[in-house]
Amino acid sequence: MASNTKSKVLFDSEEALMMVKELRVTFDCGKTRSYEWRISQLKAIIKLTEENEQEIYQALHSDLSKCETEAFVQEIAMLKNSCRIALKELKHWMTPEKVKTSIATFPSSAEIVSEPLGVVLVISAWNYPFLLSLDPVIGAIAAGNAVVLKPSEIAPATSSLLAKLLGDYLDNSCIKVVEGAVDETSALLQQKWDKIFYTGNGRVARIVMAAASKHLTPVVLELGGKSPVVVDSNINLKVATRRIIAGKWGSNNGQACISPDYIITTKDYAPKLVDALKTELEKFYGKNPLESKDLSRIVNSNHFNRLTKLLDDDKVSGKIVYGGEKDESKLKISPTVLLDVPRDSLIMNEEIFGPLLPILTVDKIEESFDVINSGSKPLAAYIFTNTKKLKEQFVMTISAGGLVVNDTTLHLAVHTLPFGGVGESGVGAYHGKFTFEAFSHKKAVLYRRFIGDAPVRYPPYTNTKMRLLKALIGGGILGIIRALFGW
Numbered sequence: 001m002a003s004n005t006k007s008k009v010l011f012d013s014e015e016a017l018m019m020v021k022e023l024r025v026t027f028d029c030g031k032t033r034s035y036e037w038r039i040s041q042l043k044a045i046i047k048l049t050e051e052n053e054q055e056i057y058q059a060l061h062s063d064l065s066k067c068e069t070e071a072f073v074q075e076i077a078m079l080k081n082s083c084r085i086a087l088k089e090l091k092h093w094m095t096p097e098k099v100k101t102s103i104a105t106f107p108s109s110a111e112i113v114s115e116p117l118g119v120v121l122v123i124s125a126w127n128y129p130f131l132l133s134l135d136p137v138i139g140a141i142a143a144g145n146a147v148v149l150k151p152s153e154i155a156p157a158t159s160s161l162l163a164k165l166l167g168d169y170l171d172n173s174c175i176k177v178v179e180g181a182v183d184e185t186s187a188l189l190q191q192k193w194d195k196i197f198y199t200g201n202g203r204v205a206r207i208v209m210a211a212a213s214k215h216l217t218p219v220v221l222e223l224g225g226k227s228p229v230v231v232d233s234n235i236n237l238k239v240a241t242r243r244i245i246a247g248k249w250g251s252n253n254g255q256a257c258i259s260p261d262y263i264i265t266t267k268d269y270a271p272k273l274v275d276a277l278k279t280e281l282e283k284f285y286g287k288n289p290l291e292s293k294d295l296s297r298i299v300n301s302n303h304f305n306r307l308t309k310l311l312d313d314d315k316v317s318g319k320i321v322y323g324g325e326k327d328e329s330k331l332k333i334s335p336t337v338l339l340d341v342p343r344d345s346l347i348m349n350e351e352i353f354g355p356l357l358p359i360l361t362v363d364k365i366e367e368s369f370d371v372i373n374s375g376s377k378p379l380a381a382y383i384f385t386n387t388k389k390l391k392e393q394f395v396m397t398i399s400a401g402g403l404v405v406n407d408t409t410l411h412l413a414v415h416t417l418p419f420g421g422v423g424e425s426g427v428g429a430y431h432g433k434f435t436f437e438a439f440s441h442k443k444a445v446l447y448r449r450f451i452g453d454a455p456v457r458y459p460p461y462t463n464t465k466m467r468l469l470k471a472l473i474g475g476g477i478l479g480i481i482r483a484l485f486g487w
Helices: 013-028 035-051 053-064 068-094 131-142 156-169 182-189 202-213 237-248 270-285 301-312 367-373 388-397 433-438 463-474 477-484
Strands: 097-099 108-116 119-123 146-150 175-177 195-199 219-222 228-231 262-266 320-322 336-339 356-362 380-384 402-405 440-448
Touching (some): 013 119, 013 146, 035 053, 068 433, 195 202, 202 219, 228 367, 270 320, 270 356, 356 367, 367 388, 433 440
Parallel strands (some): 119 146, 146 175, 195 219, 228 262
Antiparallel strands (some): 320 336
């Protein structure tokens, strides 16, 4: 059941309800629970990626002018790696986890069983439209769920390709794609799901959460925020600058949820940092970055106009120290660095999500932590320093979805780390086993036999029983012995 905006197929709440009912029937028959089915679908995702790599490149270039290297490293390779990890670890993830029991339930054994939630909805984002669509789907399949994927209509070429490929390669009785925009998403959100996984912005996340609350449906919300970079002075400035550039402009031209949003450094060190950024940016993207094939374009005219408005703000228009060039016909904005931006300016009061990088200055680098903590908790926070005490203070003081010391964005690639936000930057986490767990219910199971039935549980209650119960609940062997002897 796929709805394509080009074919004008009607997809309303009635169609959505029928689709969910069909999926629930399929799920209830147990088809998605078997290890063999899960493995077959994960292998199919790798196959569809490998057999259609050029089509994926073309779709990403059509939607974002994303260069082939960036598309491969940040979308295709990461997705295949995620799939391979799931294939390698799935049997282990599915195996019930044995846990200890207490003396109060002796004799007994216990385990935690991971079971699929049921029928789940994945609503993905436009900035990494291939990776962010299929990475959650991998976890949902690995956990044994039936899945509906709603790709972003803002990346129409990738959305159309995903609908085609999932239709061709995966089990369509359990995995479906619905294309479309607001109406189709609204129709989906009216249904009862067993989990909703949404990647995007806070405004839409509130709509998703409100819809989910009507059915008490749990959610994972992968959002964003203003991810800061603290730059100390005792560092390898060239390496630090290159890593900041890679995380900012080398990640979809700043259109990434964990891209550095702003820098904080000292007033004394700021000029050196600006000079280093200018030097390295010119090495990477040339003297005319608008012509560089290695920079993605802005996704559409709405986002281009939003970013232009941030630059045209009277409070920051005179603060540009590098870049600022725009080509509206090609939806391109060059890497732009701004120095000493006021904290009450527009650019400092919303997530930038583009190629603009403001620099704030402080007298002492330790003051940067107060600046960060005065705002909402970000999805990521970064620091460049060689000072051990400052690293420790950063980790203890800053609350964010994830932290990286002496680099940017790379925690995304570590599957043993949970990826997700805190506060307004998101709810829940995924990647690797954490995605499997996001789409699983941890079912507690206690096993007992008919032997060892303790009369102390049952009325009539006596002082002796009370002493024994207290000792049992207290858990001490000596206390139990004392209770039995009436001591």
